[in-house]
Amino acid sequence: MSDSRKPAEEYVVVRHRPGHRIRRTAILLIFTLVAAIAGYAGGLAQSGFRLSNVAASNDTLQEELDTLRSDFRETRQKLVNLERGKVIDQQALGSARKTIAELENRIASLKSDLTFYKNIMAPSETSKGLQVDSLALARDYEPGSWDFKLVLTQVGNNKSYISGVVAVNVIGLRDEQKEVIALRDLSKDIEDLGVKFRFRFFQNVEGTLVLPDNFQPLEVQVVAQADGRKSSQAERTFDWDDLTEK
Known part of the structure; x- marks a missing residue:
């Protein structure tokens, strides 16, 4: 079991x-x-x-x-x-x-x-006596207006005075016609046709000129005439463009 x-x-x-x-x-x-x-x-x-x-x-x-x-x-x-x-x-x-x-x-x-x-x-031998030395123009502030300065000289013998008159004319064209205008008719500073001068060495003629309308300036003619015992004449013509080219 x-x-x-x-x-x-x-x-x-x-x-x-x-x-x-x-x-x-x-x-x-x-x-x-x-x-x-x-x-x-x-x-x-x-x-x-x-x-x-x-x-x-x-x-x-x-x-x-x-x-x-x-x-x-x-x-x-x-x-x-x-x-x-x-x-x-x-x-x-x-x-x-x-x-x-x-x-x-x-x-x-x-x-x-x-x-x-x-x-x-x-002076030289060929330039004695009364001379038109120079002319200068400067534009003024008004249109057609120019300031001018003319210088007359007595060259050589300056011991005594020289006197006379100087005439200045502006030659140009107006309406294609030649016209000559005296400085007296352009400037209030000049009263006579001939500006009187009297000096020993030099004298300036200064003033302002106004050109008329439609006038084209071409030349400026200067004729100085001395009287008395120093009687003589000096003449010179300036081209307008040469005077105003500056």
């Missing part, structure tokens, strides 16, 4: 330790917390190093910026000084050029006057 009994079950006896699991969990939590604190402290240390580097870099950059600003101010001031100096130099140069031009004009005028007086005091 077979044995039909079941084998006996094995049991393991485990010692019951109340609070062991709680202590283990607490230890794990403590290690985790310590690791976290250590990591955080290391991070703070590294962050502090980085922050100190950033602060140092910021101070260096600030110093460089201050230096650049100072250099910029100095450079800008130098530029302003150079610009002012350039303006002053330009003004001085312009003033010098103006002075030189004035002096050159003055020298030319003095040379002209010197030549004028030399011709009067030491």
